[in-house]
Amino acid sequence: AQSVTQPDIHITVSEGASLELRCNYSYGATPYLFWYVQSPGQGLQLLLKYFSGDTLVQGIKGFEAEFKRSQSSFNLRKPSVHWSDAAEYFCAQSGSARQLTFGSGTQLTVLP
Amino acid sequence: DTAVSQTPKYLVTQMGNDKSIKCEQNLGHDTMYWYKQDSKKFLKIMFSYNNKELIINETVPNRFSPKSPDKAHLNLHINSLELGDSAVYFCASSQERGPQYFGPGTRLTVT
Numbered sequence: 001a002q003s004v005t006q007p008d009i010h011i012t013v014s015e016g017a018s019l020e021l022r023c024n025y026s027y028g029a030t031p032y033l034f035w036y037v038q039s040p041g042q043g044l045q046l047l048l049k050y051f052s053g054d055t056l057v058q059g060i061k062g063f064e065a066e067f068k069r070s071q072s073s074f075n076l077r078k079p080s081v082h083w084s085d086a087a088e089y090f091c092a093q094s095g096s097a098r099q100l101t102f103g104s105g106t107q108l109t110v111l112p
Numbered sequence: 113d114t115a116v117s118q119t120p121k122y123l124v125t126q127m128g129n130d131k132s133i134k135c136e137q138n139l140g141h142d143t144m145y146w147y148k149q150d151s152k153k154f155l156k157i158m159f160s161y162n163n164k165e166l167i168i169n170e171t172v173p174n175r176f177s178p179k180s181p182d183k184a185h186l187n188l189h190i191n192s193l194e195l196g197d198s199a200v201y202f203c204a205s206s207q208e209r210g211p212q213y214f215g216p217g218t219r220l221t222v223t
Binding site: 032034036038042043044045046049051088090094098099100101102104105 | 143145147152153154155156157160167169202204206208209211212213214215216217
């Protein structure tokens with residue numbers, strides 16, 4: 001069965017610091033990978049996606065993610081975090097059935 | 113215009129009742145989905161549906177049923193509501209295996 005692991009339940013960073021959120025996937029073929037962000041009381045917003053090609057993908061709000069097949073990872077990064085980035089972040093993969101399998105999420109707190 | 117919309121945003125009801133949540137997408141996508149987010153924020157697929165195929169997550173009770181009057185709508189019907197059904201339900205849509213776009217969610221509270 002497909003699974004997505006986000007090892008960090010909660011991360012705290014200071015505003016202006018760099019950020020890396022970890023994600024590991026399990027899927028035999030080339031997965032379709034996504035990062036979503038959920039602000040409190042809101043729906044999920046797509047940050048970026050990886051289907052194939054360049055392993056470094058750029059997303060909205062200054063986020064990027066790198067696909068590493070050898071490590072089965074798709075980590076999300078941002079060079080300088082803003083207070084408005086505080087939210088829940090979900091990594092997800094899509095298999096042949098199109099349905100998304102989500103990780104358990106990482107709660108990001110940003111300190112002033 | 114909102115890409116994926118859901119109504120109602122909040123739904124409070126008693127155990128044993130039957131309720132529906134509506135979802136509409138104006139993106140022209142061919143597939144729609146329902147996800148459940150529990151109190152720990154874990155998201156789990158319930159259904160995916162296009163005009164050819166309904167895929168049901170095997171863990172979903174048969175009290176839950178999706179109904180699609182047309183390609184742009186996928187409603188969720190829930191019979192005999194239970195306390196454990198309390199959650200946030202998200203509708204989403206995609207074109208083939210493309211990225212999924214989510215609605216704002218419906219918070220269901222069963223008392």
